[in-house]
Amino acid sequence: MLQVAFIRENKGIVLKGLAKRNVKNAEELIANTLQADEDRRAIQTELDAILAESNKLSKDIGQFFKSGERQKAEILKQKTIQLKEKSKNLTENLQAKANELQELLYLIPNIPNEIVPGGSSEEDNLTVFQEGEIPTLHKGALPHWELAKKYDIIDFELGNKITGAGFPVYKGKGAKLQRALINYFLDKNTAAGYDEVQVPHLVNEASGFGTGQLPDKEGQMYHDAQDNLYLIPTAEVPVTNIFRDVILKENDFPICKTAYTPCFRREAGSYGAHVRGLNRLHQFDKVEIVRIEHPTKSYEALDSMVNHVKGILQELNLPYRILRLCGGDIGFTSALTYDFEVFSTAQDRWLEVSSVSNFENFQANRLKLRFKNNKGKTELAHTLNGSSLALPRILAGLLENCQTPEGIKIPKALVPYSGFEFIN
C-alpha cells in the first residue's frame, strides 16, 4: 500500500508508474483517492474541534461538582449532550470516509522502479542474463512426468486419490530427493547469512493483509472458514509478518531470514498442458529468503539475493536465465522483480523457479514495519523476498536435463544430501 502523503506529494510519479503497469482509470483512481483523503482530513479536523470542546466542558463539570455548583454543572451537561450528538455523527462519517480511502488505497499497486521495462505481458519481460549449457538429450528422452513414472519416484494418480489433482505423492528416491533439495537450499541460505526460521503454515487475516495477499488474491488461497485462517501460498507471508507492527533500530539492519515451508495455491483458472506434471501444483515445497532493509540499501540487497540464487543454479549445473519483469507482468506489491527460469529440455520451455523482488516500503506500510532513523523519526523499512528455491520445477529441470540412458544423474552438489548418485 502506498502512503497517501506520498501520493499527494508525488502525483506525477504515481501516475507514470501506474501507466507503466497499464492500470486503467489511473487518473480517476488517484483523483478519487486524493479526494477521499482530503474529505477525511476535513471531517477529522471538525471532529477534533468538537472533541476538544467537549473535553473542556467535561473538565469544567468536574470542577463544578467538586465546588458544589451543581446548577452550573447541569447547564454544561446539556451543552455536552448536544456536542455528543454531533460528534457521534462525525465519527460515523469519519469511519466511512476512512474505509473508503482504505479501499481505494488497496487498489493502487506499487510504483515500478525506473528500470522496469514497459509492456503488457510476459512476452515483454527483459532477459538480462543467461548461462548454462542446454544439454542435447539422448534419443528417447522423456518429459519429467514420464520419468517420474518410469522410475516410480512421483505418483500423481495416488495424490489424486488421496486429495485431488496437483497434490503428488513422492516416493522412494523421489521423496529422498525432495528432502535433499530442502536441506541443500537451507544450508546454502544459512551459509550466506540468512537465519533459519520455522513458521506456521496457516496464517490469520491480519497477516494476509500485511503482505498484500488480501484482499487482492483472496481466491488464490485455501481458507479455513471455521477459524478464519489461510493456508500460506508462500513462506513470505508468515516470515515477513514476524515484523508486523515492529519498530526496528537502525542497527538491526540487515535482517535476513530463510524458511522452508510447503506452499498451497488454489491456482483457480489454470489449465492445459502447462500445468502437467510438476509444472503447476496446489501444494509444493519452497525455501524462501526474506530481507528487511534500510531504504537506502534495499537495491543492493536485491542484487545480492539475485547473485545468491545464481550461485545455487550454477552449482546445480542447470541452464537458466534471469528476466526483469515488465510493468504488465510484475506483481501488485513489487517495485522490481527478477524471475529465474530453468530450461526444461524435454518440454522445450523455460520454467520459473524463483522470483526475487524488492517491495520497497509498499508491504512495510501495510505491516507498519518501521525503524527509528538517525534523526529519531520513525520511517518505513523496505522488504524483499525471493525463492531460494522452489522445488517442483527444479526437480523437473533436474530430471529432464540430467537424464541419461542409464538413469538420472544427480548433480554433485546434491549427492551428499541425497546419498545416491543415480536414480535408475
Add this chain to the structure above:
RNA sequence: GGAGAAUUGGCAGAGUGGUCGAAUGCGGCAGUCUUGAAAACUGUUGAGGGUCACACCUCCGGGGGUUCGAAUCCCUCAUUCUCCGCCA
C-alpha cells in the same frame, strides 16, 4: 473441554470514575565529572492523526456499551498463567 486469575509505554510495575498518555524502577539517548571508561549526578525518552510550527485529537489486548467524563464500571472476543480433564 471445565474452573479461576490476568493483559498498562523497550522491560518490570503502580494506578478502581475527573487533576492520567499514565507514578516509580530498569533500560535507551544526551550532558556533567574523567586521559578514557565505570560509578554518581542532571536532563531526556511511546505511537498515529493534525499544523509552516504550535494548539488540538486518538490510542492503557481487540471490538462494543454505560457516563457530561472510562486505564478504572458492564458486555463480548482473543491471548497468557494456574488447577482439573484429554492427548501427539
